[in-house]
C-alpha cells in the first residue's frame with residue numbers, strides 16, 4: 001500500500017458526487033423522523049444535488065463539470081482568482097506585466113508625495129539589455145536648468161500657437177474608456193500644474209472641459225464629436241470646438257500603439273445613454289471605429305487632410321501614429337515636403353502602449369515598440385532636413401523619469417502617458433478596463449464603483465505625480481550636464497548593443 005498522501009482529484013470527485021445524494025437522503029429522513037430542524041440542511045443539500053446532477057448530466061459545454069461535477073467548479077473559481085492571488089501573494093516585485101510592482105510603486109509614491117529614494121541598490125538589469133543615460137563629468141546645478149517651454153505651431157507662425165510648460169502630457173483617454181470621475185480627476189489635477197491633457201477619441205469632451213485645463217482634442221477614425229452622418233469630418237463642428245478657449249491643439253489619430261490598423265473599440269457594457277448621445281452611436285452594440293480615416297487614402301490625401309484641419313481649427317494640429325514600417329514614415333515625410341505642409345507635432349506611440357480594449361493579437365504582435373520607432377522617426381525627419389518643422393511627442397510605457405529621459409535623448413520634445421496617470425489616481429492593474437468592472441472606479445460607469453473616486457484627492461495625486469516627475473527629470477538633466485531636454489541627444493545614451501534599443505525587457 002502506498003504511504004504517499006497524494007490527492008486523486010477524480011476519486012475525490014466520485015466520492016463527493018456519491019456523498020451528496022446520500023447525505024441529502026440521511027438529513028431528509030432525520031428531518032422527517034427525528035427533528036424538523038434537520039431540514040435546514042436537507043434543503044441546501046437538495047439544491048446542491050440538483051446543481052450537481054445538472055453539471056454531470058444536463059449541461060454539455062464543460063467536460064470538466066461533466067466528469068467532476070461540483071468539484072470541477074473549484075478549478076474555475078481558483079482560475080478566476082488567479083490574477084489576484086499571483087499579484088498579491090506569489091509574483092516577485094519585478095515580474096508582472098505590463099507594469100511590475102516596483103514600477104507601479106514608484107508612481108504611487110510620487111502621487112502620494114512620498115520620497116521615492118530606494119535603498120541598497122537597483123533592481124534593474126545591468127546586463128547587455130538596458131539603455132542608460134551617460135552622465136557628465138561636470139554636472140550642472142539645479143538652478144542652471146531652464147524651465148521647460150515648447151511652443152507648438154510656432155513654425156507656421158500661427159496666431160494660436162500653444163506653449164506647453166509641462167513636458168509630461170496626459171495621453172488620450174476618452175470619456176467612455178474612463179468614467180466621468182476619473183476624467184475629472186485627471187483634468188483637475190493637470191489644471192493645477194498648467195499642463196496639457198488629450199481628450200482621446202470619445203466625442204464632445206463634456207467632462208474634460210469641466211475642470212478648466214488645457215486640452216488637445218483628438219479626432220479618431222470615427223470622428224466622434226465632429227462627424228457627418230457618413231463618418232467624414234464636419235468642418236462646422238470642428239470649428240466650433242476649436243474655438244473653445246480650453247482647446248489648445250488638435251490631434252488627428254491615424255493609429256495607436258496597442259492596436260495599429262484597428263479602430264477604437266468601446267465594448268457595449270460601457271455604452272451608457274449619455275455616451276451613446278455624446279458619440280452619436282446606438283446602445284447595446286460594441287462600438288468599433290473604422291480602421292482609417294475616409295479622408296486618408298494615401299500619402300497626398302493624408303497630408304492634405306492635416307492641412308485642412310489646420311485651416312479649419314486655426315490651432316496647432318498634429319498626428320498620432322504607431323510606426324509599422326519606417327519606410328512608410330519616410331514616404332509620409334517626403335509628401336509633407338512636396339506639399340510644404342507639416343503637422344505641428346507627431347505623436348509616436350509605441351506598440352507597448354495601453355488601451356481600454358483591443359484584440360490580444362494586436363496588443364501582442366502589431367507595431368514597432370517605442371524606442372526604435374522614435375529613433376527612426378527622429379532620424380528620418382533629420383535626414384529630410386525638416387526636424388525643426390515638427391515637434392515629437394513620445395508615448396508607450398513612459399511612466400517613470402528613467403524611461404522618459406531616454407525618450408528625450410531619442411528625439412522626443414515632450415512625453416505622454418496614459419497608464420502612468422491611471423496609476424497615479426489609484427489604478428491597481430486589475431486588467432478589467434473593457435468590462436465596466438474596474439474595482440477602483442477608473443474605467444467604469446458603474447456608480448457603485450465610481451464612488452471610490454474622490455475627485456479633489458485624486459486631482460492632488462495627479463499634480464504630485466507631475467511635480468515629482470518634473471523634479472526628477474531636472475535632476476537627470478543636471479547629471480547629464482544639459483540645461484533643457486532639447487539639449488539631450490542620442491550621444492547621451494549608453495546603448496550596450498543594438499538589441500537594447502528593442503525593449504523586450506522592461507525599460508522603465
Ligand SMILES: Cc1cc2nc3c(=O)[nH]c(=O)nc-3n(C[C@H](O)[C@H](O)[C@H](O)COP(=O)(O)O)c2cc1C
Pocket residue numbers: 171172173174177178199200201202218253255256257264320349352353354355356395396397398399416417418419420433443
Ligand atoms: C484606458 C485607456 C484608454 C485609451 N484611449 C485612447 C484613445 O481614446 N485614443 C488614443 O489615441 N489612445 C488611447 N489610449 C492609448 C493612450 O493614449 C497611449 O497612447 C498609450 O496607452 C501609451 O501610453 P502608456 O503606455 O503610458 O499608457 C488609451 C489607453 C488607455 C489605457
